[in-house]
Amino acid sequence: MGMTRPHRMRRFAAAVFAIAVAASVVACSPERSGDLDLPAQVDGSFPAEAQQQLQAAVDRAVAASGASGALVGVWAPWAGSWVAGTGAVAPDGAATSTDAAFTVGSVTRAMTCDVLHGLAAQGTVGLDDPVGQYVSGIPGHESLTLEQLCDSTAGLAPFGPSLAPRFAATPERSWKPRELLAYGTGVTTTGTPGTVFADSDTGYVLLGLALERASHRPAADLLQEFVFTPMGMPASSLPTAPPTDIAGLWTPDGEDGKPACAAPVEVGPLSPSAGFTAAGVVSDLRDLGRYTQALAMGARAYDAPARFGDPLPATPDAPSWFTATGGAYQAGTLIGQYGATLGHLTAAFADRNTGMTVVVTLNNSRASDVLVRSLAWQLAAIASKIPAAAGQTAPAAGLPWTVDDMAGQIAGTAVCPLP
Numbered sequence: 001m002g003m004t005r006p007h008r009m010r011r012f013a014a015a016v017f018a019i020a021v022a023a024s025v026v027a028c029s030p031e032r033s034g035d036l037d038l039p040a041q042v043d044g045s046f047p048a049e050a051q052q053q054l055q056a057a058v059d060r061a062v063a064a065s066g067a068s069g070a071l072v073g074v075w076a077p078w079a080g081s082w083v084a085g086t087g088a089v090a091p092d093g094a095a096t097s098t099d100a101a102f103t104v105g106s107v108t109r110a111m112t113c114d115v116l117h118g119l120a121a122q123g124t125v126g127l128d129d130p131v132g133q134y135v136s137g138i139p140g141h142e143s144l145t146l147e148q149l150c151d152s153t154a155g156l157a158p159f160g161p162s163l164a165p166r167f168a169a170t171p172e173r174s175w176k177p178r179e180l181l182a183y184g185t186g187v188t189t190t191g192t193p194g195t196v197f198a199d200s201d202t203g204y205v206l207l208g209l210a211l212e213r214a215s216h217r218p219a220a221d222l223l224q225e226f227v228f229t230p231m232g233m234p235a236s237s238l239p240t241a242p243p244t245d246i247a248g249l250w251t252p253d254g255e256d257g258k259p260a261c262a263a264p265v266e267v268g269p270l271s272p273s274a275g276f277t278a279a280g281v282v283s284d285l286r287d288l289g290r291y292t293q294a295l296a297m298g299a300r301a302y303d304a305p306a307r308f309g310d311p312l313p314a315t316p317d318a319p320s321w322f323t324a325t326g327g328a329y330q331a332g333t334l335i336g337q338y339g340a341t342l343g344h345l346t347a348a349f350a351d352r353n354t355g356m357t358v359v360v361t362l363n364n365s366r367a368s369d370v371l372v373r374s375l376a377w378q379l380a381a382i383a384s385k386i387p388a389a390a391g392q393t394a395p396a397a398g399l400p401w402t403v404d405d406m407a408g409q410i411a412g413t414a415v416c417p418l419p
Contacts, residue, residue: 035230036299039077039355042389046080050386054379057407058086058360061375064414065345066251066261067364069096073285074379075293075357078394079386083285089363090247091264100245101235101284102361103272105346106339106369108238108281109204110295111227113150113327114302115211115219118226121302125214131206134213137178138185138206144193149207151325153194153312156202157187163274167342168250171268174240177209177276197312197324201278204327208277219277226302231294233287242269243282248343251366251415261416264364270342279341285359288348293357295328296335296350308335321400332400334380338373340365345372349380354395356383371413378406 045051054074062070069087085096119125125134125146132142141156148154162183166173184202191198208219215222220238228236248268254260272280283291294300298307311323311330323330328337329349336349336358343365350357358379362372381403388394411418 036294038293038297038299041075041077041355042080042392044080044389046074046076046082046383046386050079050382051082053382053403054082055084055086057375057378057382057403058084060407060419061371061378061410062087062362063419064410064416065362065364065367065371066249066259066264066416067345067362068093068249068264069246070360070362071096071098071100071102071246071285072360072379073098073289073358074383075289075355076383076386077355078388078392079383080389089245090249090266093247096246098285101243101282102246102346103243103270103275103279103341103344104281104283104288104348105275105279105337105341105344106199107283107288107292107337107346107348108275108277108279109152109201110327110337111223111281111291112204112208112211112219112277113307114295114300115222115226116146116150116207117304117307118300118302119211119215119222125211129214131210134210135206138181141185141206144206146207146210148193149203149210150327151312152197152199152203152327153191153325154200154203154206155189155191155193155196155198156200156206157184157190158200159183159202159205162187164342167270167274168267171242171270171274171342173274174271175273175276177205180205180274180276181209197314199324201275204278205276211277223281226300227291228287230300231290233283233291236281236283236287236291238277238281239272242272244269246361246363248341249364249366250343251364259366259415264366267343267365275341279339288359289357292336292348292350292359293355296352296357297355298352319400331377333398334377336376338369338376340369340372345369347372347376349376351380351384354384356380358383367415368413371410374406374409374413377401378403378410381406 127147249264307326311325338347384397
């Protein structure tokens with residue numbers, strides 16, 4: 001479908017490693033906060049056949065991406081769940097753990113929009129407030145509204161492509177939001193504000209900075225108040241130090257110019273400050289699954305249907321069912337986010353009608369983030385057809401793609417040989 005986003009990184013010197021493969025599966029349902037109106041979750045594992053199909057899809061994507069491992073959670077409220085760690089935390093490393101912490105990357109964008117809508121509900125800010133009311137020193141951008149920043153229709157260019165080599169060279173470096181903004185706000189804008197969706201990390205960093213100034217509180221505290229605490233997410237935060245539970249990898253080119261898939265290089269861990277309110281949040285599978293389901297189903301007090309109303313095409317050539325607004329993508333009835341950070345690809349989507357939820361992270365960022373998005377959608381297609389547990393009723397499956405469609409997209413974005 002040609003729906004790719006720029007993803008460039010510096011080449012690294014090759015180092016020889018062998019990929020260790022192991023798997024562990026825990027089928028359990030995440031605990032839910034009593035304050036959220038979410039569907040009851042069947043407390044049990046998926047049927048063996050469904051687990052095998054899900055595992056095969058994950059294993060194939062791990063191989064295609066060059067990752068050493070993956071963390072994945074799939075919840076179907078009417079049928080059960082599947083939470084698994086596949087492969088190893090690093091080449092020749094220990095087996096992955098489903099309790100591991102990882103950077104959620106672009107899912108942070110949706111969370112920053114949560115804070116905006118929470119503060120708006122309190123009357124602290126207005127969605128139409130110009131960002132220049134709170135942040136100075138952004139010539140030419142003062143009239144952009146907070147809602148345009150959340151919707152990623154502000155027309156700001158991303159800073160990620162420009163800073164990728166620096167992130168790779170010194171991943172431990174601490175970045176100030178103003179430094180990140182300098183690389184995005186100083187570039188030509190990507191469209192007339194309010195008219196075109198163009199995913200921009202710059203816009204979400206600027207939004208985070210504006211919300212800090214408006215509330216006189218740091219972004220980490222705002223996320224705690226509006227996202228992590230009310231939703232019961234004890235493993236989640238916007239930290240100063242990066243998680244180290246699972247290594248980030250990058251596959252360099254070999255002497256023949258092709259990806260050296262047998263010799264991935266460890267990179268990072270990248271400082272959360274390099275993503276700030278665009279990509280800096282750290283979480284785990286169960287917290288992120290709980291979050292994504294609540295986001296899609298509008299379960300928080302400040303959620304309003306208008307946030308995801310009137311979405312725009314996610315890309316110029318996107319099918320009619322793939323749109324974006326409110327800090328999230330909409331794919332059929334799914335709402336969520338996906339993206340790449342140094343060493344990792346992550347996606348999280350949930351069905352707005354049924355609560356079916358998929359979270360997955362792969363620890364190699366050489367491939368396009370379309371690969372992990374396609375994997376999440378493939379897992380959703382599998383889960384949507386799992387039979388109901390005793391006493392439950394399975395909803396009608398209605399995703400606008402098939403398992404095979406997404407398998408084909410994974411093959412098309414693969415950087416390493418498929419099994």
